[in-house]
Amino acid sequence: MASFHFELVSPEKMLFSGDVESVVVPGADGDFQVFAGHAPVMSTLHVGVLKIAGNTNAPQRVFVRGGFADVNDSGLTILAEQAVDLAEVKSDQLMQDIRDLEEDVADAKTDAERARAQAKLEGLKALQLAVAH
Template sequence: MAEAFQFELVSPERLLVSEKVESVVIPGAEGEMTVLANHAPVMTTIKPGVVTVNKSAGETERYCVFGGFADILPEGCTLLAESAVAVESIDREDLAKRIQDAREDVADAKDEQTRARAEQYLSHLTTLEAAI
């Protein structure tokens, strides 16, 4: 059995998770990363995706996050999300609206840098849609 560590998932609306867990898989800006107890200190931005929380009792919970950052220390991990919701309670209409808004942002972009950011966000959202 893996050593447990403290994990917190916080959104502007509420605290979603605050408990001891065995591991957490987060969608970091450079790719997915698994956090375990005694992880080296890291701070990373979070891209839209799914956070998988593996609890000590063998249960798994999944949360959809839309950006933010994670602060990882040997004794724990805190993920501050711009927006987060449990996967089982995802409003698919809301996700479809976010995708449509992102498509409009791509079409309305005035310069290449803005267009590139909008395309990347749209790519993250469509990947997320496929994952859930």
């Protein structure tokens, strides 16, 4: 099967750059799969899991939350607001982080603090759901 260049970038780091055979992308209008020669398209991302095939060096399943996907003649580039390799998630630590954020939401002194903590909590709960599947 033909391959194409794929880059996955988060604010913290470049998570992957290399050739792959396909990537399933959680687009805002629904999941779509990219292969070599895919028509150009741009899409925002919704919360979901990227599924990467055809490269043993690539993380196979990556949780993403927010961002953009750009398919062009050069390949696929994903700029994700949050990206986590599901193979690296430790369930015990994730559960503790969720409990801590639930306390932060309950203890927030201002609406702004509560909203920030709630947004982080929702992100971790989405990650927890992705890990479970």
